[in-house]
Amino acid sequence: MAARVCHRGDASLIWSVSEHLDNILRQLRPLDPIELQILDAQGCVLVEDVTVPTALPPFENSSMDGYAVRTTDTEGATDEHPAVLTVIGDVAAGAGELPTVGPGEAARIMTGAPLPPGAEAVVPVEWTDGGTGAPGPADAMRAASTAPIQVGAEVRVHRPVAPGQYVRARGSDVGAGELALAAGTLLGPPQIALLAAIGRASVRVRPRPRVVVMSTGSELVPPGEELAPGTIHDSNSYMLTAAARAAGAIAYRVGAVVDEAETLRVTIADQLIRADLLVTTGGVSVGAYDVVKEALGDQIDFRTLAMQPGKPQGFGFVGGGEDEGARTPLLALPGNPVSSYVSFELFVRPAIRTLMGIEPVHRPAARAVCVGAVASSPKGKRQFLRGRHDPATSTVTPVGGSGSHLVKALAHANALIVVPEDTTEVADGAEVDVVLLD
Structure with a gap:
């Protein structure tokens, strides 16, 4: 109308x-749109498309604490016959200068650290002896992995790895030039994280x-x-x-x-x-x-x-x-x-x-079976009754009466039961429209 x-x-x-x-x-x-710092933009709606300036992640990096290796050096490795590799150095997250991994070599690497040249995969520390010289529990291996590195020491690898295993490829999250967030997006914590990750300090929002x-x-x-x-x-x-x-x-x-x-x-x-x-x-x-x-x-x-x-x-x-x-x-x-x-x-x-500037502007609606009758509703008026909606059974139960002062009933409702203008009563078991409040 x-x-x-x-x-x-x-x-x-x-x-x-x-x-x-x-x-x-x-x-x-x-x-009207304004430019806001990304934390201040939480809960606001984007009015611009945000594209990715640089691939994310911007370089190959390790998804595990362990050792960066050439895959051919771990072929056939078992607990009985481990691959024995020479440790050539440490690669920490944020490292700039990287050692080159050659045949028979390994570089100890931390989660998030860039994959060094020559390496093709990462062996989790739990698959090694942690440089201790003997097998041991996983927590002992992990503790050993944080000890100061001894260049030239040996690490035993007990399982083989495939190319790219435990490596996050460059651009595996999102590639350069791709659409990160479209105009009209409501910015919540995950969207704020993405904006920060791609280097955006501020955005244009309503x-x-x-x-x-x-x-x-x-x-x-x-x-x-x-x-x-x-x-x-x-x-x-x-x-x-x-x-x-x-x-x-x-x-x-x-x-x-x-x-x-x-x-x-x-x-x-x-x-x-x-x-x-x-x-x-x-x-x-x-x-x-x-x-x-x-x-x-x-x-x-x-x-x-x-x-x-x-x-x-x-x-x-x-x-x-x-x-x-x-x-x-x-x-x-x-x-x-x-x-x-x-x-x-x-x-x-x-x-x-x-x-x-966000859609939808209205609460979601649903059809539900009314559990209990609505004895009377004023003809010519659209009535909104408080109800408790159960999405598992698609039912709604009236809560409290129709009095407009009943705050307790309101506090226990999660839906509004809609009785149309031309309906004066609702039978138990009849289908009704409900406005979902949470």
Whole structure:
């Protein structure tokens, strides 16, 4: 369905979930790219193809501690009839000058060290006597391999090796000129490792969006403080800040704002300097103290959605003065915890990932068999129920009731059960759509 144009203040319109989401996303664009040092780029999305300037590894090197040898010198070697080779030197990782291995010779070599000229393979130290002159346990052989080398000493090799055995070939990981990472790649620890390995100190990426989260309500008290009569602990701002970070954003939590429109306006203005996206929770319904509506009604579209929970929503742009491009998007979510979280998953998370320039923007979905009936669902509204999804059996079990204040049930859910607008009940054993949350 195409996104409609809503005129601010037209309270008679009922928006579908899809219409509201489409309207948000079509007004957002990915953040402008910047150049970042590779550690700072973790969690960001590449906007350039990264090619390999030099083969990786850049030279043949040993994958084992042992001895670099010519393969013909180890042919037929056994425990009873070992090949006896003369040790001509040591090759450590990072070595520059390398000895040349000739017939009947071996160079002791460490893991990662370059293969010396003349050598064709590496004999693991466990296949030798470690230069001790007699067979022994593998740990004794390994200990012997770290002792100071005696040039001219003999090492006995008890097994033959084939050409290239225990040698990492030049370019065996990736060749020069090959594509290392494509534009659009999300940079995690393995990708950071690859960038470092090929010598890239910085890359061009879309930065992680900076999301500022604030709760509204004079009744809210921070966790750790005593509750006075009529007050509750603020959980929404913590939940949404954590959710924004999990979605890939750099998230900042602002302490709960009291129900005063001017205080909220000032707080939002103060936060604009560090926000690519603002998220508020509470104050968007039709009550006498709905402070977000009072403070931002001239800038934000407040909408009624055909969904449960999460019926009241708001979206628009704040700040920036006359410069439309400098204005900051703001999503106003309802205040009940479950309504707030469901709204985040459906609307804020896709907005964050759109700003990041990463696909997919939506959570994965699946079909599952509902274990237990859903007795009633409001006709004309898309309902989102908390559920526990079992991928092994493709089942989902409702968790808790439909109340939008049930935080405990939310904490034990890993999916949202979607009940369509035209469905008023779900039978035990019926197939349903689920949104997977982890």
